[in-house]
Amino acid sequence: MKASRRAAVDGSRFGAPATLRSFAVALLTALLTTLSLLGVVALRMARRVVTPAARVPDTHIVDIDVPAQTITLARTPDTELPGRYGLFTHGSTDYLKVGTVLSSDAHTVKRKLLTQVTGASTLSSEAAFSGWYYERPEELHLPFTVEHVHAALGTCPAWLFPAATPDDAAAETWVIQIHGRGTTRAECLRAVPVFHGLGITSLVVSYRNDGEAPRTRAGTYALGATEWRDVDAAIGWARRHGARRILLMGWSMGGAIALQVALGSAHRELIAGVILDSPVIDWRIVLAYQGKALRLPAPVTDLAIGALRTDWASAATGSDGPIPFDRLDVVARAGELRHPVLILHSDDDGFVPSSASHRLAEARPDLVELQVFTTARHTKLWNYDQRRWTDAITQWLRSHELVPAEAAS
Structure with missing residues (x-):
């Protein structure tokens, strides 16, 4: 009986550490499994961000x-x-x-x-x-030509709508329209009649990986970090064809592209102003918002951003290279802005939160004017309230003397 009792005591003494070790191993295994799953989800999110997607039924x-x-x-x-x-x-x-x-x-x-x-x-x-409304340029019933802008990767197709004026001096003001993520240049057609009526020529452009312009090796977006070079080539094309003053108008991701052009263009002296509709001004804010909408834990979004900004993860994310989120954060770079900016944004955007637009307007009240809409959603401001949208652009152009004199009267 004593030996048996002693054996039982000895067994319990050595069994406790074994149980703890088993628990620790199980906990570590569960933790590693969870981290692996979070990593997989983060990489999927990262890949989704940069991959041009087909239109999703909503x-x-x-x-x-x-x-x-x-x-x-x-x-x-x-x-x-x-x-x-x-x-x-x-x-x-x-x-x-x-x-x-x-x-x-x-x-x-x-x-x-x-x-x-x-x-x-x-x-x-x-x-x-x-919010497109117009699908083809013919629907505007305005004279236009099909043009081809030669950029670094090849030829980017564009539509050119000449100004509604015989005055060559007035026709020197051009606006370059830049569409958003997952769309094509047809998205911008809504704005053409407004500028046409003000005597401003419209050049509606495409850019790499949008399904119309040339494709990069991976065929993915750089969120404005490289696409802006195709728009800069369009400015050079416009300059060679008579433009002497350039306005940039960007929609959603096109807004991010327009701001990168304004900050880095070799033709900065030609740029007279920037108009942004529902723009992306800081991608990290947008991705955090969308991750929350998808009910993803914040660490997953952080991992996705971290993967996108590193070169070693490019193969996993499918991108052509790291995304420079710091360079794309225009709130942080607000001090570098040199051109007047008009932002049109709805506070219930539902896709690109307007918070960064508010922050940019607060950071540069000397240059940035923010027109806040409500209930207009993402890039649907023209559709929701065409008169207010048109008046806001027209008045801003006039206040900065960016329209021909006869159009401003």
Whole structure:
């Protein structure tokens, strides 16, 4: 009995450390597994950020009333907005224009169809709601030509809309329109009539990896860090074709590109001003916001940003090289700005938070004017309130004497 009792005591004495060791190993294994999973999610997020994505459906078509020419969509913060919009879908047509909200309930929104649909039309129920409105340059019913800008990687197609004036001196003012991430230059067509009416020539450009301009080795975005060089080449092209004063207008990521051009262009002396619609001014703020919207832990977003900014992770993220987030942070570089800037941004953007726009306006009140919208969402300010959007740009141009005299009167 004594020996047995002694053995039991000895066993318990040596069993405790073994149990602790097993627990520690299990805990370490779980921790490493968790970190590995977080790393995988972070890399997926990083790859998603730089990869040009196909248009993702964000609503669905519930019903089309052909006799009444109305369309009923699933209700979302975008589909319930007043104004005119576009709708991407599939079937007998891939794009529809929609107008006024006619009625709505808790789940659906009925809108007027502005594109004729017949009983023979077949459409997918999945759709993507868009602020584009105009899909092709011909829809503006303005004279234009197809041009080709020679940039470092090759030829970038562009549309040129000459100024609505016979005065050669007035026609020396040009605006270069820069589209956003995951879109093409058609996004910018909404702005062309405004500048055309003010006697300003519009050059609507493409840039690397947007599906129209040349592709890099990896075919991914650098979030403005390299794309700006294609726009700078467009300024050189415009200069050779008579431009003597350049305005830059950027939409969303196009805003980040426009600011990089303003800060680094070899043609900075030609740039007279910058107009930004729903712009990305600091990518880290945007990615943190989107990570939170996806309910990702903050460390995952931090890991994604860390991966994107390092050269060694480029193979995993699919990028052409590291993303210089510090250089893309224009709030931090506000002191380098030399041109007047007009920012149009909605505080309920839903994709690119307006906080960085507010910070830039606070940092440089001498140069930056911020026009704050509400309920207009991302890059849909023209659609939501075309008059205010147009007046804001027109008045800003006049206040800085950036429109021909006859247009300003």
